Amino acid sequence: MAIESEVLVVGGGLAGLTGALSAARAGADVRLVSYKQSTLRNASGLVDVLGYTPDGDGPLVDPYAAIPDLPERHPYRTVGVDGVREAMALFDDVAPDYRGGHTDANALLPTHGGTIKPTARYPAGASAGLASDDRDVLLVGIAGMVDFDATHAAAHLEAAGVPFDVRGVTIEFPGTLDAKAKVTRYAKLLDTNGKVAVRGRERPARDALAERVNTELAGEGRVGFPAVLGDDDAAGVRAALRERLGADVFEVPMGPPSLPGLRLEDALFAALDEAGASFETGNPVVDYDGDGHIERVYVEKNGAKIPYSADQYVLATGGLVGKGVESDREAVYEPIFDCHVPHAADRYDWFDTEAFGDHAFARFGVSTDDDLRPEDAGGNVEFENLRAAGAVLGGYDFAAEKSGSGVSIATGYAAGRTAAQEAR
Amino acid sequence: MSDAHSPTDFDPAEPNTGEDFEPVDVFPDSTDFDLRPGADSCYKCSTCDTNCPVAEVDEDFPGPKFQGPEQWRLKQNEDDYTVDDSVMDCSNCMRCDNACPSGVPLSQMHNTARGEYVSEQMSKTSVEYWRNRILANYRTSAWFASKVPRLANVAMNFGPARWLMEKTMGITSEREFPAFATETFREWWETQGAASGSRERARQARKRRGEPADADKKVAYFHGCYSNYNTPEVGKAMVRVFEHFGYEVVVPEQKCSGTPMFANGMLSDARRHAEVNVSSMTDLVDRGYDAIASCTSCSMALRQEYPELFDIEGIDDVAAHTFESVEYLRIHEDVRDELAAADVEGDLAEEFAYHAPCHARNQGLDRQAVELFRDLDGAGIEDVGDSCSGISGTYGWKAEKYEKSMEIGDEMFEHMEHAEGRTGMTECPTCAMQMEHGTGYDIRHPLELLEAAIVE
Ligand SMILES: Cc1cc2nc3c(=O)[nH]c(=O)nc-3n(C[C@H](O)[C@H](O)[C@H](O)COP(=O)(O)OP(=O)(O)OC[C@H]3O[C@@H](n4cnc5c(N)ncnc54)[C@H](O)[C@@H]3O)c2cc1C
Ligand code: SF4
Ligand code: SF4
Numbered sequence: 008m009a010i011e012s013e014v015l016v017v018g019g020g021l022a023g024l025t026g027a028l029s030a031a032r033a034g035a036d037v038r039l040v041s042y043k044q045s046t047l048r049n050a051s052g053l054v055d056v057l058g059y060t061p062d063g064d065g066p067l068v069d070p071y072a073a074i075p076d077l078p079e080r081h082p083y084r085t086v087g088v089d090g091v092r093e094a095m096a097l098f099d100d101v102a103p104d105y106r107g108g109h110t111d112a113n114a115l116l117p118t119h120g121g122t123i124k125p126t127a128r129y130p131a132g133a134s135a136g137l138a139s140d141d142r143d144v145l146l147v148g149i150a151g152m153v154d155f156d157a158t159h160a161a162a163h164l165e166a167a168g169v170p171f172d173v174r175g176v177t178i179e180f181p182g183t184l185d186a187k188a189k190v191t192r193y194a195k196l197l198d199t200n201g202k203v204a205v206r207g208r209e210r211p212a213r214d215a216l217a218e219r220v221n222t223e224l225a226g227e228g229r230v231g232f233p234a235v236l237g238d239d240d241a242a243g244v245r246a247a248l249r250e251r252l253g254a255d256v257f258e259v260p261m262g263p264p265s266l267p268g269l270r271l272e273d274a275l276f277a278a279l280d281e282a283g284a285s286f287e288t289g290n291p292v293v294d295y296d297g298d299g300h301i302e303r304v305y306v307e308k309n310g311a312k313i314p315y316s317a318d319q320y321v322l323a324t325g326g327l328v329g330k331g332v333e334s335d336r337e338a339v340y341e342p343i344f345d346c347h348v349p350h351a352a353d354r355y356d357w358f359d360t361e362a363f364g365d366h367a368f369a370r371f372g373v374s375t376d377d378d379l380r381p382e383d384a385g386g387n388v389e390f391e392n393l394r395a396a397g398a399v400l401g402g403y404d405f406a407a408e409k410s411g412s413g414v415s416i417a418t419g420y421a422a423g424r425t426a427a428q429e430a431r
Numbered sequence: 432m433s434d435a436h437s438p439t440d441f442d443p444a445e446p447n448t449g450e451d452f453e454p455v456d457v458f459p460d461s462t463d464f465d466l467r468p469g470a471d472s473c474y475k476c477s478t479c480d481t482n483c484p485v486a487e488v489d490e491d492f493p494g495p496k497f498q499g500p501e502q503w504r505l506k507q508n509e510d511d512y513t514v515d516d517s518v519m520d521c522s523n524c525m526r527c528d529n530a531c532p533s534g535v536p537l538s539q540m541h542n543t544a545r546g547e548y549v550s551e552q553m554s555k556t557s558v559e560y561w562r563n564r565i566l567a568n569y570r571t572s573a574w575f576a577s578k579v580p581r582l583a584n585v586a587m588n589f590g591p592a593r594w595l596m597e598k599t600m601g602i603t604s605e606r607e608f609p610a611f612a613t614e615t616f617r618e619w620w621e622t623q624g625a626a627s628g629s630r631e632r633a634r635q636a637r638k639r640r641g642e643p644a645d646a647d648k649k650v651a652y653f654h655g656c657y658s659n660y661n662t663p664e665v666g667k668a669m670v671r672v673f674e675h676f677g678y679e680v681v682v683p684e685q686k687c688s689g690t691p692m693f694a695n696g697m698l699s700d701a702r703r704h705a706e707v708n709v710s711s712m713t714d715l716v717d718r719g720y721d722a723i724a725s726c727t728s729c730s731m732a733l734r735q736e737y738p739e740l741f742d743i744e745g746i747d748d749v750a751a752h753t754f755e756s757v758e759y760l761r762i763h764e765d766v767r768d769e770l771a772a773a774d775v776e777g778d779l780a781e782e783f784a785y786h787a788p789c790h791a792r793n794q795g796l797d798r799q800a801v802e803l804f805r806d807l808d809g810a811g812i813e814d815v816g817d818s819c820s821g822i823s824g825t826y827g828w829k830a831e832k833y834e835k836s837m838e839i840g841d842e843m844f845e846h847m848e849h850a851e852g853r854t855g856m857t858e859c860p861t862c863a864m865q866m867e868h869g870t871g872y873d874i875r876h877p878l879e880l881l882e883a884a885i886v887e
Contacts, residue, residue, distance in 0.1 A: 010761060040795075043532050048478045184490050189480050191487040199841065239842065264477040273817075280814070285802045289529050289795035308794065309734040310751030313762055328474075329532060 009303050009314035012038035012285065013430035014423070017292045017304065017343065018323035018331065020045030021412055022397020024275040025419030026321045026426070029097055031282035033427035039279065039286040040306055040315065045272060046329050046398070050411065051260035052234070052267025053116065054098065054105065054128035056091065057083070058409030066125035069111050070413070080402040082414050085377055086421045091413065094420030098128065101278035102271065104242075106134045115139060119155045119233065119261050121163025127413060129260075130267050132241055135229050136257035141170045142228030146259070147220055148177040151188065154262055155233040176223045181205050181215035193235040194266055197244045213244060217251035227254060234258040234266050241270065292343055301390050304343070319392045319426035322346070322373075322381070323419060326398035332371055339371050341399065346373045346381040346389050349401060372401030379422045392429070394422035469536045470507075473500035479527035479537055484819035485520060488838045492520045495527035499540040514548040520832075521545070522823030523694035524789040525731070539739040542693050546740075549696030562600045563695040566825040570687040570704075573611070573660040580611035603833040606868060609661045609860075616659040616666035620682050629670070629680045637677035649679040650759070651715040651722050653708070655729040656687055657860035668882040669725045669756050675886045676764050681720065683711040688724075688732040690790075691825045698740065705737050705746075712753075713745035722753040725878055727791040727858045728824070730755045734794070755858070757803065757877055758796055766803060769885050774808035779875065779883040782811040782852030786843055786866060788859035789819055800856065800877045807884055812856065815846035820857075822865035837869065844869035856880070 014030040016023045019041025027039040057073055059065035061081075067073050074083045074091065083091060099108040105128045107114050113125035115138040123138050136144070144164075148157030157175030164173045182203025184192065195201070197216070202209040210218075220230060230248075236258055237244035248256045260267060279286060294305040294312065303316035322344065324331030333342050339350040348371060373381040379394040396418035398405065405411030479495040480486055486494040498518055505512045518541060527537040553560055565572065587593075587608035597604040623629070637646055650673060658666040670680050685708050689701035712722050712733070724730035733753040737746050760766050783804070787797035797817070804812040821839030826832050847855060847870050855866040855874040863874040 043534070044478055044482075044530050046532060048481060049476050049532075188490050189477075189483070189486045189494055191481050191483070192490055195487045264481040266481075269481060285798060287795040287798050289793050289797075306795070309738070309753075310747060311754070330534070 009316040010038070012036050012315075012317045014038075014319045014321065014426045015040065015304065015315055015317035016321040016323060016423070017041075018045075018321075018325060018329070018397070018399075019286070019288055020323060020325050020329060020397060020415065021047055021275075022325075022399075022415035022419035022422075023321070023323035024272075024279060025094065025097065025416045026323055026396050026423035027279055027284050027286065028101060028275070028282055029094075029420045029423035030321075030427040030430075031279065031284040031423075032097070033424050035319075035427035035430050037282075037284040037423075037427075038315070038317070039284060040290070040292060041286070041288045042291040042324075042330070043288070046325060047268040047272045048265055049263040049328075050265060050268050051118070051262070052130055052265050052271055053124065053126040053133070053260055054107075054412040054416070055125075055405075055409040056095070056113075056127035056413035058113065058125040059407065061404065061408055063407065066115070066123075067113060070113060070127060071111050078402065080374060082400050082403055082418050083410075085375065085379060086417050090421050091417045094417040095127070095413075097420055098416050102128075102274050104131045104270075104274065105129065106131055117160070117164055117169075117231070117259060119160060119259050121160035121167075123164070123167050123169070125409065130258070130270070132234070132236065132245055132258040132267070133260060134257065135255040136231050136259060138164075138169050140229075142255070143171050143226070144173040144229055144231055145220075145224055145227040145254075146173060146175040146231045147223070148175060149193075149233060149235075150177055150179050151185075152190075152233055152235075155259065160259070172227075174225075174227070178219050178223065181210065181212065181219055190235045190261075190264060190266055191238070194238040197235070198237045198240045200247075213247045214251065217248055220248075220252060224252060224254065229255040229257060231257050231259045234261045238266060238270065241266075295344060297390065299390060301344070301392055318430040320390075320394070321419075321422045321426055322393060322395045322399055323397045323415075323422075324399050326372060329398060331397075331399035332373075334371075341373055341381075344381070344390065344393065346393075346395070347383045348373055349384070369404040369406060370401055372399055374401050378425060379418060392426075394426055396422040469540065470500040470503040472533045473531075473535045474533055476532065478532060479530045479535075482526045482530040484524060484526065484821065484839045485522055485835070488835050489520060491517065493517055495521070495537050495541070498544065499527070499537040500535055502544060503540060513552060514544045516548065516552070518545045518548055519696070521694075522819075522826040523690075524819050524823050525793050526789050526819065529793045536739065538736075542696075542698070542736065542740055545693075545696035546698035550698070553696075558600060562602060562829070563825070564697060564700075565600070566602070566828055567691040567695040567697045567700060568687070569691055569825075570656045573656050577611055577615050577660045580613050584608075584610050597830050601830040602828055603830045605833055606828065606864070609657075609864060611660055612663045614663065616654055616663035617682065619663055619667060620670070623670075626679070626681045629674060632674045633677050633679040636674055640677055642677055646677060647719060648677050649681070649720050651712060651720040652680050652682050653685060653688070653712070653722055653724040653729055653733065653753075654682065655685075655724060655726045655860075658725055662860065662876070665725050665876045665878055668876065668878040669723070671886045672760070672878055672882050673723070673756070676760060681715065683715060685711060688726075688729040689736065690728040690732050693732070693736055693740070694824050694826065702741055702743075705732075705741055706743055708733065709737065709743045709746050709749050712749045716745075716748055716752045720752075721759065722749060723756045723759055724753065725756050725858070725876065726860060727755055727788050727794065727796065728861075731790040731793060755791070755794060755796055757799055757858075757881065758794070761799070761803070766881075770803060770807050770881075773884040775810050775880065775883045777883070779880050780809045781854045782813070782850070783854050783856040783875070783880070784815050784847045784850035784852045784872070785812050785856045786815050786820060786847070786862055787817070788857055788862045789823070791858055792817075796858075800858075803877070804880060807880075810880060810884075811852065813850045813852060815843055815850055818842040818846075820859075820862040820865040822861045822868075824861050827861075827865060836865070840865050840869050847872065 057070035161175030692701035827836030
């Protein structure tokens with residue numbers, strides 16, 4: 008016996024989750040297996056489709072308009088503009104707490120570094136921070152959370168020429184929280200409106216925080232906090248603060264670890280559950296049987312190899328960080344199916360001598376046919392029932408283009424849907 | 432790669448001979464711990480910290496990233512660096528282990544650091560040390576109590592005694608001690624004819640199922656302390672379900688799995704127990720048995736913690752042949768089909784609020800019960816979310832941790848109350864205690880529902 012399904016998705020990041028969702032919604036019996044947590048928790052939680060061209064032109068106003076001019080091997084060219092749109096529609100449907108779906112144009116959002124970032128979808132919690140809005144902004148930093156220097160960020164934003172006044176202040180979080188408290192500690196306190204001690208008196212955390220910020224507020228219409236305003240009840244935390252401050256409240260997306268990324272991951276797993284799919288995490292897929300057609304894969308659990316079989320497979324194991332693509336001194340490779348990863352024979356050609364130069368490694372990944380099936384060095388399909396999605400794909404540089412989430416969603420969607428169609 | 436395996440002759444319990452599975456031996460002859468390779472692959476993304484339930488409520492706890500890779504680096508670079516005492520606040524839920532995208536062996540680092548802290552820095556005459564030791568050696572207390580279960584049940588929850596335990600030993604008086612069964616699982620097992628009784632019943636079942644009478648289906652049950660002394664109904668369900676599928680069960684000699692000892696840094700106690708467990712399981716594994724546990728912390732210990740921490744003859748083989756009970760059936764039998772044709776009535780025809788224990792999560796089993804039972808006629812099951820229950824074995828029994836334990840559990844209690852069912856379900860006995868304590872619900876084990884559904 009093996010654990011059976013129609014579509015088996017390997018990898019639980021944005022690509023794997025979208026792939027499993029689209030396959031399940033197309034009616035397939037789906038199972039997702041993932042080793043560890045995804046890189047979503049490192050990402051800001053903003054969903055970028057395309058912010059800049061591979062040549063660095065931008066910020067782009069309309070990402071869809073730019074897709075036909077991308078290099079031919081770019082994953083967006085493989086799935087096509089309509090494919091990207093359909094995928095984003097699925098995303099909007101399963102992530103109701105996201106905004107931006109009303110327009111094709113990129114939104115401009117302030118980041119924790121004080122830059123303005125073009126992005127296609129943003130959490131509802133960030134929406135009052137849009138740079139196109141002309142209400143004045145107070146940015147509130149929290150002492151100890153060194154990743155967000157509010158004064159510095161405000162100065163940067165002014166310099167970037169935003170159409171409003173912006174000021175930054177740093178406050179002590181009320182109570183006796185340790186200076187280096189974890190983001191989850193702030194989130195939990197605010198979620199539960201737990202008690203904090205202020206001048207010897209116990210106060211609910213939301214009230215105490217609002218009182219502290221109130222004394223700093225000078226008539227600004229909106230207030231931006233680092234993205235630690237709750238986890239399970241982020242909307243409730245924002246509403247409470249908004250009421251007590253008499254100003255709109257937003258979260259500024261932060262670097263890792265990212266609560267918005269974590270919330271998005273939770274929402275997608277919940278949607279997957281609702282779609283009736285099965286999933287499990289904690290153990291890696293390490294091997295497979297088959298020749299040109301994958302019969303089954305093996306999940307390793309402490310030395311035991313457990314077989315999982317399916318008709319169709321989706322490979323969504325991430326890039327160099329997610330461990331979907333690995334490298335040693337000799338070669339770059341895809342570790343489960345040993346799919347071909349194009350790369351120069353000489354490893355000195357893998358990167359540029361300039362730190363911010365044109366690094367080949369940033370685009371490392373498997374290359375595929377039009378149906379997202381990985382191809383060998385000769386351009387032949389490696390397995391007729393395997394499709395790849397997300398950061399395991401080559402041909403794009405998510406960091407330079409600001410296209411990471413969009414590529415994962417678009418290719419995950421396309422791979423999942425086709426897999427469902429092909430499954431018996 | 433080839434088609435060498437066909438689906439039917441594949442043995443999922445086959446040791447992973449092709450892979451170089453090399454647990455780091457952290458107790459070589461010297462006391463020189465070296466986990467550098469693990470520490471070096473940490474790229475400080477803090478994903479582990481966002482998963483730590485203790486860091487979420489305890490502002491003094493620096494979190495897994497510090498306890499693991501950062502502390503190891505400090506140890507390597509500073510000669511007089513001693514293990515930070517905060518490592519005693521880690522509950523060993525092992526959530527951080529499951530989180531790290533870079534595969535850093537966090538819980539192994541915590542367990543070794545805690546072991547070093549307790550053996551080298553903790554006063555052996557302190558109340559804390561003895562309190563932890565008593566809690567960690569639950570099996571010993573349970574063994575005594577099982578001799579006089581009714582008396583023990585009264586005495587252990589006798590108010591003034593509990594007050595004294597809290598004041599003198601730091602064991603919270605907020606909790607009720609679990610009740611001891613009047614007949615242990617092992618006593619019951621003897622009345623059932625033990626191994627030979629099981630062999631006969633399994634043979635009958637195979638005949639009924641149309642399988643060869645001499646089919647090689649046999650498992651060794653690691654019941655752990657809890658289902659022996661406190662909830663023998665779980666052990667009985669395990670036996671009946673496995674025999675129903677035609678498996679012969681044996682119940683070898685065994686000690687505590689060691690889980691509470693790891694969490695309290697009592698590594699030499701844990702090792703003593705592990706040696707007994709591994710030795711009795713090795714013999715059986717050699718003879719073709721697989722080891723099955725009904726408690727997810729027990730299976731976790733045999734599968735992961737033993738090989739990570741101890742260098743015991745045969746342990747790798749035992750680890751590769753250890754499974755959680757329902758997981759095992761899902762791999763080898765068509766449980767899904769059988770459940771689809773079944774229904775439940777009576778006592779277990781309930782809506783269940785299911786909580787996945789952290790140690791099930793690490794084994795990839797957190798969704799198993801929900802997926803199995805969601806189509807079962809007559810019962811319903813709802814996952815109450817992914818928060819930790821907060822008790823983490825002995826953690827929630829410590830007076831100074833009680834409040835934090837309840838704060839961690841709060842999210843689960845709330846989800847349980849919002850769930851339709853008023854009966855809880857989980858695989859972990861201490862999670863069950865916490866679920867009951869926080870909501871007043873009765874808590875059942877998935878094996879009990881499986882038994883009710885498919886064993887005639
Ligand atoms: C530090 C960092 C910051 C980033 N910031 C941004 C950002 O701000 N905006 C943006 O749009 N994008 C950002 N990205 C990129 C973005 O995270 C990725 O492009 C995208 O989310 C990748 O999704 P994925 O599903 O392809 O891969 P991943 O998220 O890497 O997920 C891969 C999954 O596969 C699993 N896996 C790997 N091997 C196996 C195996 N053998 N068996 C089973 N499972 C396996 C992993 O455990 C993991 O869960 C960032 C990435 C990193 C690393
Ligand atoms: S999750 Fe892993 S890589 Fe990230 S900080 Fe923790 S140990 Fe380091
Ligand atoms: S084992 Fe649990 S409590 Fe301990 S550091 Fe890891 S996540 Fe935190």
